[in-house]
Amino acid sequence: MFGSDRMLLESAIGLVEAGARVVVALPSRGLLDGELRSAGAEVVIIPMLVLRKVLLTPRGLPQLFRDTFRGLGAAWRLIGKVRPDVVYVSTIIIPQWPLVARLRRTRSVSHVHEAEASGSRLVNSILYSPHLASERTLVNSRFSLDTLRAALPALARRASVVYNGVASPSQPAAPRPRIEGALRVLYVGRLSPRKGPDLVIEAASRLSAAGRAVDVTLLGAVFDGYEWFERDLREQADAAAITVDFAGFHSDIWPFLTEADVLIVPSRVDEPFGNTAVEGILALRPVIASDSSGLREAAGGYETARLVPAGDPAAIATALTDIDTRWSEVVSTVAESRAEALRRHAPAVYRATITEHVLG
Incomplete structure (x- = not known):
């Protein structure tokens, strides 16, 4: 799992421990699916738009349009069925969820794990802009916040930094007392x-x-x-x-x-x-x-x-x-x-x- 996957898992664990019912929508099965279920979350697999570079090419446009319309319908139906108190969106590459939540009059929180300061400011602005529909934005570092501010100041003004939680063994093995060999x-x-x-x-x-x-x-x-x-x-x-x-x-x-x-x-x-x-x-x-x-x-x-x-x-x-x-x-x-x-x-x-x- 990527870092953002592991942080979604940690977020779900925290919400479950707090007594919330947690329903996680994923676009496909995988390692994260099983880990979420083990943590006590409900998992549903539904169509959704996942932004990939290939979708922004002429060859990918048909899939972009298909995934957009299928994703909008699936998100609308799921929010209507679950009727959540809040929608937590754990990545910027699934842009429809804050918009659908706003239309459904449901509070949403966006968690930004992606930042590329060397990338196009225009592209970054486009990627971040759907999350203006969320009531709160979280970012995983000061660097991410600075990148967000350069691309979309209005979103950065209401963002908070939450550093990633990183799990580890309770008693990791000590390093070698001396280096022998390679x-x-x-x-x-x-x-x-x-x-x-x-x-x-x-x-x-x-x-x-x-x-x-x-x-x-x-x-x-x-x-x-x-x-x-x-x-x-x-x-x-x-x-x-x-x-x-x-x-x-x-x-x-x-x-x-x-x-x-x-x-x-x-x-x-x-x-x-x-x-x-x-x-x-x-x-x-x-x-x-x-x-x-x-x-x-x-x-x-x-x-x-x-x-x-x-x-x-x-x-x-x-x-x-x-x-x-x-x-x-x-x-x-x-x-x-x-x-x-x-x-x-x-x-x-x-x-x-x-x-x-x-x-x-």
Whole structure:
């Protein structure tokens, strides 16, 4: 599940715990469906418009019109059947729900998880504008709020920042007391050029060329149509003679963090927030993250986190060398960093805050 999926799940858990009846409308079955049901929510699968880039091309226009009309009808009928006190919309890419809720005279709350400051201001304005129909807007970072303000100031003026809640094991495994053998580096996320897993391999190859062995694990898979990128990554690893484990997708990342020494979050592009970086800190592991967008908020202010320029494998290699060289000093601060991350991002705090905004 993506970060926004996990936050929808946490929001649903908080609302269920508060005693609310929670009915979640999804466009399709998947991992989120089962997790929501286990949390005590009711799940209905109905047609809805989900904005994708392909729908904005000539080839995608027929589906855009079809999904728009089917989605409007399905949303209208569901709200009429359930008669909710509030409609909570957990992403900007399903734009019809705030509008239908307003027409149904039902209060709605929009939760914005998406922000791309480098994108077109006009496109951002169009994406955000349906949520003017909501009575309240929540965003997941100051960066997201600033992006929203640049695109649609009227919406930003009534928005509140609610940092993501990030779950973790109650007693994560301690890091190795000393590095014996290769330095173990972990990447978690989609295998895509935007996310930068190739930068991890390049940084590892630089350390290898300097005589420091590094083992890399790439935990994630490609989207359909991006199989070429995984082939490129494998060729890059072979050419550099770097040990890279293509672990594929796993819903449980914690065993991989247990085996890792360092987590790298090397996104080239804007990230609204950085759940993965927080997970690394909660797992008692030093983190290297791009010094940009929401990642700066997610990983900033921790002794065990290093922020590096986005898209710079040399800077990643330098940070890895520094962590490796000062390992004993670094690991002595991981417990303190975890305590701070729990204070900022404990799921219980997130759930309570969401419940207050939605039901209040």
